[in-house]
Amino acid sequence: MPIDAAKALAAEPRTAEIGWDSRDVQLYHLGIGAGRPATDPAELRYTLESRLQVLPSFATVAGTGAPGGLSALSLPGVEVDLARILHGGQSLTLHRPLPAQGRATATGRLAALYDKGKAAVLVLRTDVSDAEGPLWTNDSQIFLRGEGGFGGERGPSTRLEPPTGAPEQVVERPIREDQALLYRLSGDWNPLHADPEFARLAGFDRPILHGLCSYGMTLKAVVDTLLDGDVTRVRSYSTRFAGVVFPGETLRIRLWRQEGSVRAAVSAVERDDAPVLADTFVRYA
Structure with missing residues (x-):
């Protein structure tokens, strides 16, 4: 079905009341690989309720069903086939630390x-506030394969010049075979990440890991290695999803510290450093 851009852009904003608790936070942290080693004091900050801090990327799943995420793809003027969706990028702005x-x-x-041309790109924005004011703003860039050619604007290029010089840190994070099955319990039920038959329909030989899982794993690596384990220092975080990663592989996360920010490049070790995340920035205080 052709996209009706005017109808889609004119649609009224959707508002929903959302909520989360420490169990949701702990489940999310486990879903991005926290808790290894289980008794490490640095990991207990992510897994033990009496010491719990919230990694800012939790905002991408907090209150699952929020109106601006992937669950909002049933838009007026846009008909979506889940097998043709690719998550192209994600950006997050923190207005204050997450409770x-x-x-x-x-x-x-x-x-x-x-x-x-060959795809349409939706930018879905979610603004979240509580009784004390704004908490965060999320932007999701969603590619709809085969849905371009409707005569709309091409939009800006998001490609950045790669960082130069040797990285300050290189971190490797193994992905468990069941990582996608655990991560999806935080609310992304797309069968692409669990059902082999559905994955084949989408052009993959097996289920792939959620891009937002790699996104969370990368932010945790930045916080743990370059920000003294202090999640409250993160001000914003953005990335472009450059390629897929499969459960059972290893993420290689290269980090370059710049003034007030960290650049990251993430690849899959077992596939000759095939790109996973690119154009990745963490801004911090």
Whole structure:
């Protein structure tokens, strides 16, 4: 079905009340590989309720069903086939540190719609506030394969010049065989990450890991190695999903510290450093 850009962009924002608690936070942290070694004090900050801090990327799953995420893809003027969706990029702005439990109002809308020729790109924005004010803003860039050519604007290029020089840190993070099955319990039920038959329909020989799982694993590596384990220093975090990664592989995370920010490049070790995340920035205080 052709995209009706005018109808999609004119759609009213959607608002929902969301909530989360420490169990949701702990499950998310386990889903991105926290808790290894289980008794490490640095890991207990992510897994033990009495010491719990919240990695900012939890905002991508907090209050599953919030109106601006992948669950919002049933938009007026846009018909979506889950087998043709690719998550192209993600950006997160923190307005203040995330609490381990809370209730908030999430307002989601289609912020932009671009025509890339062979694909359409949706930019889905979610603004989340609680009684004390704004908490975070999430932007998801979603590629709809085969849905371009509707005559819309092509949109800006998001490609950045790669960092130069040797990285300050190189971190490797193994991905468990069941990592996608655990991560999806935080709310992304796309069968692409669990069902082999569905994955084959989408062009993959087996289920792939959620891009947002790699996204969370990378932010945790940045916090743990370059930000003294202090999640409250993160101000914003953005990436472009450059390629897939499969459960059972290993992420190689290269980090370059710049003034007030960290650049990261993430690849899959077992496939000759095939790119996974690119154009990745963490801004910090």
